[in-house]
Amino acid sequence: MSADILSFIIFLPAVVAFGLMITTKNVEAVRNIAFLTTTVVLALVLKLYLQFEPSAGMQFVTNTSWISSFGINYYIGLDGFSLTILMMIAILIPTSYLLLWEGRTKGYWINLLLVQTGVTGSLLALDVVLFYFFWEVMLLPVFLLIGIYGFGDKVFTTIKVTVYTMAGSLLMFVAILYLGVTFNAEFGHWSFQYTDLMKITTLSYDEKIWLFLAFLAAFAIKIPIFPLHTWIMETYKNAPTGAVFLLSSIMAKLGVYAIVRFMIPIFPDIYVEFSTWFVVFGLFGLIYFGIAALMQDDIKRMFAYSSASHLSLISAGIFSLNEFGINGALYLIIAHAIATGALFLLVGIIHDETGTKSIKKLGGLAKTAPIFTVIFAVMLFANIGLPGTNGFVSELLIIFGIYEFNHTLGYISALTVIIGASYMLWMFQRAILQNRDGESLNMRDLKIKEILGLTPWIILVFIMGIYPDIFIDKFEPTVTHYINDILKIGVMK
Amino acid sequence: MNQLIFLMPILTVLVASIILMLLSMYDRFSTKYFIALSSVFLIIALGFSVATFTDEYSITVYSDIFNNVLIFDSFSNFFTILLIAGTLLTILIGEHYFLHRKYFKGEFFTILMFALFGMILLGNANELVTAFIALEIASFSIYVMVGYNSDDNKRVEAIFKYLVLGSFIGAFYLLGTVLIYGATQTTNLTEISTYISTHSGNDLALVYIGITLILFTFLFKIAAFPFQSWLLDVYRGAPMIITAYMASVFKIAIFSFFMRVFLQDITSIIDFWDSIMYVVVILTLVFGTWLAITQKIVKRMLAASSIVHTGYLLLAFLAVGQNSQAAYATMFYLIAYLLSAIGSFGLVSHIISETSVRVTYDDFKGLSKERPYLAAMMTIFLLSLAGIPSTIGFIGKFYVFTEAIDAGFTSLAVLAIIATIISVYYYFKLIAVMYFYPANASCKSEGFNDKRVSTYAIAFIAILTVLGGIGSAIVFFIPIPGIDTMIEIAQMSVQSLMMK
Secondary structure, three states: OHHHHHHHHHHHHHHHHHHHHHOOOOHHHHHHHHHHHHHHHHHHHHHHHHHOOOOOOOEEEEEEEEEHHHOEEEEEEEOHHHHHHHHHHHHHHHHHHHHOOOOOOHHHHHHHHHHHHHHHHHHHEOEHHHHHHHHHHOHHHHHHHHHHHOOOOHHHHHHHHHHHHHHHHHHHHHHHHHHHHHHHHHHOOOOOEHHHHOOOOOOOHHHHHHHHHHHHHHHHHHOOOOOOOHHHHHHHHHOOHHHHHHHHHHHHHHHHHHHHHHHHHHOHHHHHHOHHHHHHHHHHHHHHHHHHHHOOOEHHHHHHHHHHHHHHHHHHHHOOOOHHHHHHHHHHHHHHHHHHHHHHHHHHHHHHHHOOOEOOOOOOHHHHOHHHHHHHHHHHHHHHOOOOOHHHHHHHHHHHHHHHHOHHHHHHHHHHHHHHHHHHHHHHHHHHHOOOOOOOOOOOOOOHHHHHHHHHHHHHHHHHHHOOHHHHHHHHHHHHHHHHHHHHHHHHO | OOOHHHHHHHHHHHHHHHHHHHHOOOOOOOHHHHHHHHHHHHHHHHHHHHHOOOOOOEEOOOHHHHOOOEOEEHHHHHHHHHHHHHHHHHHHHHHHHHHOOOOOOHHHHHHHHHHHHHHHHHHHEOEHHHHHHHHHHHHHHHHHHHOOOOOOOHHHHHHHHHHHHHHHHHHHHHHHHHHHHHHHOOOEHHHHHHHHHHOOHHHHHHHHHHHHHHHHHHHHHOOOOOOOHHHHHHHHHOOHHHHHHHHHHHHHHHHHHHHHHHHHHOHHHHHHHHHHHHHHHHHHHHHHHHHHHHOOEHHHHHHHHHHHHHHHHHHHHHHHOOOOOHHHHHHHHHHHHHHHHHHHHHHHHHHOOOOOOOOEOHHHOOHHHHOHHHHHHHHHHHHHHHOOOOOHHHHHHHHHHHHHHHOOOHHHHHHHHHHHHHHHHHHHHHHHHHHHOOOOHHHOOOOOOOOOHHHHHHHHHHHHHHHHHHOOOOOOOOOOOOHHHHHHHHHHHHHHHOOO
């Protein structure tokens, strides 16, 4: 029974989506049923969270054969690491529905449900082909969301983002096949389970580097790590709020997750060898995107750069090879998802209400929308990493981690706080607080539904900021296991 | 009597074509009647071929009468089933198209049946001259069908180009056969195989040249580089449904014979052509991709992209020399491609059957609003062609690339992946156009009836395409043949080739 819960969580949204697609035309009914579905998923995930024993191993595992001629299995499971992200997804998605409540059509809600299936599936998949399956499937609804509900040159944007991300994933696909073939040659049977692929010993150094880069291409484009970021600017600008929210707060995190889940175990030695490079790339991206964010006038673009900047910090943390860095990166995944997700949704409301996203044209929103301003400020401070918020804990851990990795890089990583604070506060001052001359913008305040939707996020920001241990305890054994058992032993091999 | 059952599918098709020919003299039988009648015959033939699909077997039927020129084994049966099913689907999908084009009369179905007869015969041929005759029966029927559209002035160019080039390349085949006969004193494949295994060095020189010439014919018929230049114009000039037929069913028939030759009879010297094929695969992929991205007309884009798919098939075919498992991959990819190609071409022909306005990408704007189900099915086929997971095209690509890497052609697999990445661009462009724009006023066709045989046939293929990609392992409760079953069938068929 316990095993079926995961499948149920994965496929419930998709099944409901297909049901809604062919039955009702009533948008409100679709919206309500979709919302209800996500809350059911949330309830199930909460149940899992309580049942979960903090330990390193996989729990709630289902492993049945899918394509037996190639040893591809329907293999899903959960450890502390995926549980934390699953929890985040399960909370963020239903609450985001409350903020997207107004004026969407049927297809919007159905696509959101389909994305949820893809995201959850790729999070829980432990067979690389199954992972690839969900990883690609999750793109299609986003493609439709941007194309149908986007703004500006949306068709070009969708084609660009699709070709870009698929290029990465198809390279990963070759790498997956190569690993499978190598495994078959060495052990005489097919398997694509990541635990089996770890056992491969016959790969040469050069092969490993190519495979490592192919995997990295897929994940780095999704995150995005500098210099593979060029798709995000148009996408975040032209995509509808829902799609931006999904891309920035959820899918980008899956890229980080996949690096830890698949790349550390399969290529531990390459991972260690090149970690300095990636930390440097991460920090460069952090500063580059930070400075770019400072110069933006479009508020959504500014958040896009700020998001990329924080994601660079996450990827630097992931490659820092110690528990501080990786724990911090995982923690920042959650913190960043909450803060950025909320900020994108709030900007979506600003755009809907005032019709502009330009910082220069906005201003004085605080006067007509005080509650909005307070929540906006909370998320802003969480994003900057003000003490007491979850952003502070995570950034601190990452900076510690990078400092332990290399002192100089540690100092540089501390810059994030300054850069982040400067663009965020400057924007906040100009767009929200400062009164504009001439006619004032009529910004409505948040509705009770939207406040309810954001409340759990605000609570999480503070609980995670004040008592980080209750969350870190769940995934720390997994991280320790990864570093001590997989990384160190893998490198020695 | 026992052996007659193996002949039944091909006899049914032959009888059907003759009966249809006789009936086509009478005006009182409508096109609808012919569609129904030929479908019935095809279903009967399909029934016979499925009935003989038991365990592996390899039989030369009535060898004293036929002098061993025909061989019936699980391999040929596999292709017979595919060919008959493909033809049946073509007729069902084309129903709407046939009824709305007045030039499709009874004779058309006779020719179609003759084409099918030739193709099945080709799959069963165990002798070079028989294969040539079969190939020409099929080809000539196709030539006629290409020129069937009397309203379209492009047809003259199409039929002329195809006929002249096709006959020209047929001469290469004959020349190859003559050279092989000169060396081996036989045209029977089994005997040629024996000759090859007992001789070496200079004795084989003529055989090498002869097979190379025959290979040219093969490459021409499947439109591989450098013989792909006819394809765009011919596909463009042919009636849409014929294009669908050529792109999917005819290509499979060609593969049926040449796979037999390469796998069964000349497998010991197949390495000789590796370097040629290596270059052919690269150039086919590159050229097909380049052609596909430059097209503005959807039909031409699909046609050009079929060259890219030929490239994938040849990649698996090339891998066969190093790794016999790759033969299964080729067969599986043929199934996958049959479904996605016949689905996509058929759907386009279904859409343009009443009006001829849906031609370019622009004309497809807003299709999702006018015909949401058709647009959704088109999306499924395009995703399958692009090899996106959850469609059968993904499993097909998975299979082909795995075997190619296993055979040591990693660089080609990477090139094929790059071609796939680019294909995402031109396939998704069509999806984008269908979903993200309002409809063009000029393309709105009122009173389009969606409740037709064609629609259901297309829907059926779309469902197969998705089920073939997900398989029965995830959808536990649906008792359909899963991916594994299909792979096993492909394996069984190939193994029957090794029975001697």
